[in-house]
Amino acid sequence: MRVTVTVNDSPVAADVEDRTLLVHFLRDVAGLTATNVGCDTSSCGACTVLLNGQSVKSCTVLAAQADGSEVVTVEGLAADHGDMHPVQRAFQAEHGLQCGFCTPGMVMASVSLLAENPSPTEGEVRTALEGNLCRCTGYHNIVRAVLAAASERRTS
Amino acid sequence: MSILGTRVVRIEDPRLLTTGGVYVDDLRVPELAQAARATFVRSPIAHALITGIDASVARGAPGVVAVLTAADLDDLAPPPPDDGSNTGTEGAPLPLGGHWAEPLLAVDRVRFVGEPVAMVITDDRYQGEDAAELVSVDYEPLPAVVGPEAAIAAESLLFPAAGTNVAVTSGAPADAAAFDGCEVVVERTISNQRLAPVPMEGRAAAAHWADGKLTLWVSTQNAQIARFVLAGALGLDPGSIRVVAPDVGGGFGAKIAVDRDALLVAWAAKHTGTPLRWAETRSENLLAMTHGRAQRHVIKIGGTRAGRILAYRLEIVQDTGAYPRMGGFLPFLTSLMAAGPYDIGKVETAYRVVVTNTAPISAYRGAGRPEATAAIERAVDLFAAEIGMDPGEVRRINLVPPDKFPYSSPCGAVYDTGAYVEALDKVLAGGGYQELRAEQARRRERGDVLQLGIGLASYVEITAADAAGGETARLDLHEDGTVTVYTGSSAHGQGHHTAWAMLVQAELGIDMANVTVVHGDTDLIPLGVGTYASRSLQLGGVAVQRAAADVREQGRRVAAAMLEASESDLELNTERGIWQVRGDPEASKTWAQVAEHAGTDGLTASVNYTDGQPTFPFGTHLAVTEVDVETGKAKLVRHVAVDDAGTVLNPVLAEGQRHGGIAQGVAQALLEEMVYDTDGNPVTGTLVDYAIITAAELPSFELLQSETPATINPLGAKGIGEAGTIGATPATQNSIIDAVSHLGVRHIDMPATPERVWAAINEARYSR
Numbered sequence: 001m002r003v004t005v006t007v008n009d010s011p012v013a014a015d016v017e018d019r020t021l022l023v024h025f026l027r028d029v030a031g032l033t034a035t036n037v038g039c040d041t042s043s044c045g046a047c048t049v050l051l052n053g054q055s056v057k058s059c060t061v062l063a064a065q066a067d068g069s070e071v072v073t074v075e076g077l078a079a080d081h082g083d084m085h086p087v088q089r090a091f092q093a094e095h096g097l098q099c100g101f102c103t104p105g106m107v108m109a110s111v112s113l114l115a116e117n118p119s120p121t122e123g124e125v126r127t128a129l130e131g132n133l134c135r136c137t138g139y140h141n142i143v144r145a146v147l148a149a150a151s152e153r154r155t156s
Numbered sequence: 157m158s159i160l161g162t163r164v165v166r167i168e169d170p171r172l173l174t175t176g177g178v179y180v181d182d183l184r185v186p187e188l189a190q191a192a193r194a195t196f197v198r199s200p201i202a203h204a205l206i207t208g209i210d211a212s213v214a215r216g217a218p219g220v221v222a223v224l225t226a227a228d229l230d231d232l233a234p235p236p237p238d239d240g241s242n243t244g245t246e247g248a249p250l251p252l253g254g255h256w257a258e259p260l261l262a263v264d265r266v267r268f269v270g271e272p273v274a275m276v277i278t279d280d281r282y283q284g285e286d287a288a289e290l291v292s293v294d295y296e297p298l299p300a301v302v303g304p305e306a307a308i309a310a311e312s313l314l315f316p317a318a319g320t321n322v323a324v325t326s327g328a329p330a331d332a333a334a335f336d337g338c339e340v341v342v343e344r345t346i347s348n349q350r351l352a353p354v355p356m357e358g359r360a361a362a363a364h365w366a367d368g369k370l371t372l373w374v375s376t377q378n379a380q381i382a383r384f385v386l387a388g389a390l391g392l393d394p395g396s397i398r399v400v401a402p403d404v405g406g407g408f409g410a411k412i413a414v415d416r417d418a419l420l421v422a423w424a425a426k427h428t429g430t431p432l433r434w435a436e437t438r439s440e441n442l443l444a445m446t447h448g449r450a451q452r453h454v455i456k457i458g459g460t461r462a463g464r465i466l467a468y469r470l471e472i473v474q475d476t477g478a479y480p481r482m483g484g485f486l487p488f489l490t491s492l493m494a495a496g497p498y499d500i501g502k503v504e505t506a507y508r509v510v511v512t513n514t515a516p517i518s519a520y521r522g523a524g525r526p527e528a529t530a531a532i533e534r535a536v537d538l539f540a541a542e543i544g545m546d547p548g549e550v551r552r553i554n555l556v557p558p559d560k561f562p563y564s565s566p567c568g569a570v571y572d573t574g575a576y577v578e579a580l581d582k583v584l585a586g587g588g589y590q591e592l593r594a595e596q597a598r599r600r601e602r603g604d605v606l607q608l609g610i611g612l613a614s615y616v617e618i619t620a621a622d623a624a625g626g627e628t629a630r631l632d633l634h635e636d637g638t639v640t641v642y643t644g645s646s647a648h649g650q651g652h653h654t655a656w657a658m659l660v661q662a663e664l665g666i667d668m669a670n671v672t673v674v675h676g677d678t679d680l681i682p683l684g685v686g687t688y689a690s691r692s693l694q695l696g697g698v699a700v701q702r703a704a705a706d707v708r709e710q711g712r713r714v715a716a717a718m719l720e721a722s723e724s725d726l727e728l729n730t731e732r733g734i735w736q737v738r739g740d741p742e743a744s745k746t747w748a749q750v751a752e753h754a755g756t757d758g759l760t761a762s763v764n765y766t767d768g769q770p771t772f773p774f775g776t777h778l779a780v781t782e783v784d785v786e787t788g789k790a791k792l793v794r795h796v797a798v799d800d801a802g803t804v805l806n807p808v809l810a811e812g813q814r815h816g817g818i819a820q821g822v823a824q825a826l827l828e829e830m831v832y833d834t835d836g837n838p839v840t841g842t843l844v845d846y847a848i849i850t851a852a853e854l855p856s857f858e859l860l861q862s863e864t865p866a867t868i869n870p871l872g873a874k875g876i877g878e879a880g881t882i883g884a885t886p887a888t889q890n891s892i893i894d895a896v897s898h899l900g901v902r903h904i905d906m907p908a909t910p911e912r913v914w915a916a917i918n919e920a921r922y923s924r
Contacts, residue, residue, distance in 0.1 A: 017282065024281075031184070034176020036405070038356045039438035043843035046356060078174050092169040095808045098816065099649030100172035101179065101356040101405030122856070130852040133843070135356050135406050136649045137812060138819030138880075139851035 003067045007032065008076025016063050022056075023047045025063035026073060034074045034104040038133065045132030048105035048112075049073050055112035057105075057131070074104035077111065086156075087111050087149045096145035098136035106132050110146045119150055158730075160662045163808050166654045167668065168647075177403035180360035180375050181435040187364040187371060192221050194421050194434040195284030197274035197291045198444060199266035202302070202513035202836020203312065204295035206264050206273070214276060214290035219283035222428050223291060224275040226261040231427060233391045249412075249485040249519070255318035256511070258479040260389065260416050260423070266295070267314050267478035268515050269838055270443030272417055275424055277432065300513040300836035304452050304473040307510035314478060314511045323476065324484035327491065327506025334502050335467045338458030342538045347905045348527045350450040350475065350830040352846055353520045355648075357405020358441035361418035362433045363425035371398045372422045374414055377407040378646050378686020379676045382414040389419045390426070401676030404648035408820075409519030410446050411648070412688050417444065442841050447830050448520020450475040451490065451527045457535040463545050463553045470494045470531050472507035477516035484509050486517070489524030489621065495565045496532035497576045497616040497774055498554040503566040513836040519688065521820055522881040525617040533613045533886035534903065537893070541902060546593075547890070548584055551614050551776075552577055571616055571772040575864050579798040580614055580776045586860045587778040587796040600898050607898075609781040609790070611891025616774040617882050619690035619801075619875025626766030627691070628683045629699035631660070633707050633759035637733070637748030638670040641703075644684020645696030646676050650877065651809040652692060656700045658806060663704035664711075665730035666747055683764065690773075690875020693805060698869050699765035706761035711735065714754045715745045771866045771874035775799040777883035779822070783895035788914030790892045792822055793855055799879040800862040803872030810876050811859055817880015818857055823849035824881070825888035827907050847907075896920075 004013040005025065012030045026032050026049070037059055038046030047058040050072040058071075077085040087110050090096065097103040106129070113120060113128040120128065125146045126139070134142060171177065211223035251258060262273045274291050278284040299312035306312075307321040314321060335341050361374040370392060376382045376399070383399040386392070404411065417436070425432045436444070452473045459465040474487040487507035495503045536554075540547040555576040556563045563571040583589075589610070596608040628644035641656050652675065657668035674680055685695070708728060715735035716723040725738045735750060737743040751759050780794035795818055804810045827847040831839045840846040865872030885906070892908040893901060900920035904912055 019282065027182075033178070033182035033184070036176070036179070036357070037181075037435075038358075039843045041438070041842045041844045044356065044438070044848075074176055075174065084170065084173060088170075088173040091173055092165055095165065095812050097169060097172060098651070098812055099356065099406040100168075100177045100403065103172055104176045107173065126851040126854070130850045133356065133848050133850065135354055135408070135820070135848070136816045138815035138817075138857065139854055140815040140819075140857050141812060143851060143856065 001064055003063045005066050006070045008072060018064060020063040021059055022061040022063050022066050023058040026058060032073050032075050036101055036104060038102065043133065045109060046102050046105040048108045048132060050108060050112060055109050074107050077107065086152050087114065090145040090149035090152065094141045094145035094148055096137065096142040102132060102134045106134060106142060113146065114150055114153065118153060122147060158662045159658050160805055164654060164658060164806050165808060166651050167657060168651065168653050179357050179403045179405050180362055180373050181433065183362055183373055183402065188362050188431050188433060191362060191431040191433045192277050192279055193281045193284045194424060194432045195276045195278065195288045196272045196417060197276060197288045197293065198440065199262065199269055199271040199273050201266060201295050201297055202269050202300040203298040204266050205298065206262060206266060206293060207296050208294040209274060210292040211274065214287045217287040217290055219279040220287050221277040221279065221430055224424055226259065226263045228427065229260060249482045252323055252480040252483050255315045256323055256480050258416065260420050268513055269836060270440065270515060271478065272420065275420060277424060277428060277430060302512055302514065302832050302834055302836050304475055304510055307512050314513065321511050322508050323480045323511055324509035326484060328504065330469060331504060334469065334504060335458040338466050339461050340539065340542050341456065341458035342542050343456040344538060344903055346453050346455060346531065346534055346903065348449050348451040348453060348530050349906055351448045351520055351824060351828050352442050352830045353408045353410035353445060353448055354848055355406030355408055355411065358436045358438060359415060359417060359445055360435040361421040363422040364431040365426040365429065369396055369398065370422060370426055371400065373400045373402060374418050375404050375411055376401045376414055377411045377648060377688050378413060378684065379678050380644060380684040381686055383678045385413050386419060386422055390423055399678045401646055407648045408521045409448065409523050409688055412519055439842050442846055443838055444515060446481065446518035447477065447515050448517060449527060450517050451487065453531045455531050455535040457539045459539060461543050463543060463550045465498060465500050465539060465554045467502040468495065468500050468532065468535060469504040474507060474509045475512050475517065476509050477512060477514045479516045480509060480511060481516045481518050486524040490528040492567050492569050493525050493528035493618060494532065495567050496529060497556055497614050499556045499560065500554065500566065505567060514832050521817060522878040525878065526882045526885050529613060529615045529882050530886045533890060537890050538902060541897060547612055548580065548589060551580055551612060555580060555614060569618060573864050573867055574616065574772065574774050575800065576614060576774055579774060579800060579862055582798050582860050582862060583776040583778045583796055586858065592780060605784055605786055606782045607785055607895045609783055609891040609895025611779040611887045611889065611894050612776065613883050613887035613890060614776045615882050616772050617878065618770050618772055620694050620768055621689050621770050623695060623768035623770050624766060625685050626764055626768065627685050627695035627699045628681065628764045629696065629703045630762040631700065631703035631707050631760065633747060633751050635748060635752045637666065637746060637751060639666055641671060641673045641700055642681045643673060643675045643696055643700060644681055644686065645692045646686040648687065650687065650692060650813065655693065655697060655805055655809060659697060659700045660704050663701060664708055664747065665728055665733035690877040693871065694771060694869050694873045694875060695765055695768045697805065697871055697873065698768065699763045701871065702765060703761040703763040706763065707759050710759050711747065711750050714750050718745055718750065718753055719743050769868045771802065771868065773799065773801040773874040773876065773879055775879060775883055777887035779884065779887040779891040781888065781891040781895055783892055783913060785896060785917055788910035788917065790826060790908055790913055792826065792888060794858065795822065795855065795884065796858040796860065797883060798860045798862045799876065799883065800864050801876040801879065802866040802874035803863055805871065805873065813876045814859055814880050815857055817878060818884040819849055819854055821881040821884025822854065822888045824885045825906050825908060829907050
């Protein structure tokens with residue numbers, strides 16, 4: 001079937017199998033490989049993207065369901081002139097990533113969290129990121145990064 | 157001021173954060189433009205004879221390029237004849253050959269669920285999943301061997317020609333007199349359960365064969381060792397193979413070298429002439445990547461009522477899964493570190509390695525040392541409970557005192573430097589131990605539902621155990637004054653690029669922004685060992701530092717000639733990165749000028765640093781848990797740790813390593829276990845069933861600092877990569893048991909699930 005998705009402000013159209021997952025549409029059709037597949041049970045959140053502004057696990061959405069929608073991946077987060085998004089900057093400043101594989105999903109989940117709750121407590125951050133697994137950081141610095149990004153947004 | 161020891165954020169991160177990096181499955185290189193997909197047909201049965209494979213239907217399915225089975229491997233040289241011997245040795249992580257050899261594709265027998273039986277090559281990934289289901293394999297089931305008892309009972313044999321399921325036996329029989337003179341002796345059988353490593357990126361490989369050259373891109377911790385293994389498996393000259401490790405999404409020991417699955421991808425690309433990609437699913441990963449731990453321990457500890465430990469015995473059964481990929485190496489390391497950080501007069505160890513119809517066991521963060529620490533730390537707590545002494549006090553009495561270093565342990569390890577008692581005291585003070593005990597007493601007095609548990613674990617571990625293998629570095633200083641470092645070490649999250657650039661800046665005064673670090677490509681770096689065993693900084697880092705020092709002296713000679721000064725009058729201003737003549741600040745040359753003058757063969761140095769020796773990091777962890785005595789649910793509420801890994805190069809990176817290790821250690825104590833049923837069926841085969849710990853189940857960690865330099869390398873560095881799992885696992889386990897010890901509970905096996913904790917409370921209640 002024909003699917004058209006606006007990905008990071010650019011329309012991407014293709015004929016795909018009905019069963020094509022959004023994550024494979026992003027990776028194989030749109031050629032945006034930052035969004036990773038970390039499991040096959042919607043458990044790990046590595047594939048988290050924003051679909052019409054809401055965070056979704058793109059391994060659990062069919063490309064067909066995203067037809068006509070807007071998707072933002074981590075590639076679309078930085079400003080046009082290249083400056084990183086405050087959440088990306090905070091992840092670097094607080095050492096919130098190591099191997100980097102969970103990071104695109106973790107960053108997108110964090111962006112979504114801060115859109116819904118601009119001043120989360122540590123406990124709220126931890127609960128909100130429960131669906132995103134990281135095997136490297138023990139979450140310690142991810143949580144600090146999200147809190148730092150929230151704090152920066154309040155003061156700027 | 158030197159940049160070394162300061163907090164520097166990673167230079168790797170902007171690329172990873174904005175582009176997502178380039179992991180194997182992200183590669184869009186020209187060689188893979190037309191690549192087909194490889195999908196494995198895996199055994200659904202733990203133990204069976206293969207009586208037939210019919211791939212005819214699959215071969216006709218849409219998009220199928222080829223279906224390959226063991227019969228197609230006839231273009232490989234046959235494995236060496238079975239001479240009945242083991243080829244592995246105890247102290248080296250080598251797979252056993254002879255009777256115990258592991259095939260690439262299963263030939264006539266499968267030995268674990270997930271074992272590769274056939275490969276399907278298709279145009280795209282979805283077609284591969286479809287076609288793999290159409291390959292019909294006839295199995296004649298055999299009785300499955302699951303767990304050490306079944307292996308030893310030998311009612312069913314995995315390798316009939318071996319005549320036994322016991323692949324390796326080591327150690328002396330128990331000395332009946334060893335515990336003479338002990339006023340108290342405690343003995344217990346405990347389990348160190350099987351874990352799945354679960355790097356967030358599973359195994360992945362891509363391969364291309366053209367013009368007699370094989371290129372394998374593979375998610376590995378060491379491209380060079382992978383090339384060595386690949387050359388052996390495929391019978392190729394290593395010079396005709398290029399192995400590339402692009403960005404690697406975590407390894408934790410399970411991506412050392414290269415698995416049979418990735419070897420098969422390389423072989424199939426050559427065999428079919430089709431470039432191939434393979435990236436396993438998470439369910440495949442949980443079944444067929446190696447697992448870790450899987451030891452059963454019998455611990456026996458004895459001493460005086462005044463708290464002095466006099467004797468300790470550890471008997472290990474290592475479940476090595478279906479194939480002894482590491483030989484006897486893991487229990488060898490466990491035995492080497494069995495005595496822990498304690499000065500105990502008599503320590504005995506013995507082990508057996510048994511095969512079972514489960515996924516093969518290999519290294520997992522700590523690889524034998526967390527098991528040693530878990531055993532002795534449980535033993536010390538059991539001993540403390542038996543004599544009614546505070547577990548912190550028992551540790552203080554028995555820790556190796558500071559005046560005994562270097563300390564030769566009765567197990568044969570020589571602990572280089574340490575301040576073990578100091579580490580314990582720092583944690584007790586930093587954690588507010590006395591106040592925690594007072595709060596625990598109040599909750600016990602009140603009979604609270606949420607009881608407080610306080611768990612300690614003191615440890616010493618061995619890092620760079622294979623230091624003699626060394627590590628390589630090459631440093632080129634270019635005519636524009638920038639530097640490229642080629643390292644044999646291999647980053648997969650640790651921050652090598654930042655650390656190596658810091659070393660160059662410190663040595664040469666060239667800003668780390670002008671340092672490029674290259675790793676994981678055997679065409680560029682033919683010699684290297686890679687990253688495991690917490691070896692990188694103390695070997696690879698020293699190699700980089702030495703290469704930089706060599707280039708600095710080359711620069712001195714060139715600059716002296718340019719400035720017509722004597723070499724001894726030249727000094728490198730490391731703040732500005734310029735050469736100056738002492739006493740004449742006007743006479744100076746930049747690195748770019750020096751490099752340009754030196755010409756194309758100019759400033760370069762290659763180092764293969766092999767003078768290293770193993771180092772012995774140490775520390776103490778304190779875990780505080782709350783245990784609901786009605787439901788058995790345990791939650792970690794605080795974790796306080798001292799991890800002394802010698803001189804720290806970059807605290808940001810060192811802390812990150814500690815955080816990650818602590819989380820994995822806590823997870824072993826609380827949640828994780830790879831479970832098989834009695835027929836060898838995995839029952840935790842997805843991330844729904846296998847419980848990776850989440851942010852919501854952990855507190856922030858309280859890290860205390862301690863730096864006791866190593867004396868056997870110029871950086872003073874020991875390894876930090878595995879400390880977290882070594883210290884946090886037993887601290888958390890001890891904490892949970894401590895929370896309910898007043899109810900009569902003395903031990904709960906890991907993972908301390910609510911069911912197990914609840915059962916232990918009730919068993920203690922009704923047996924009183």
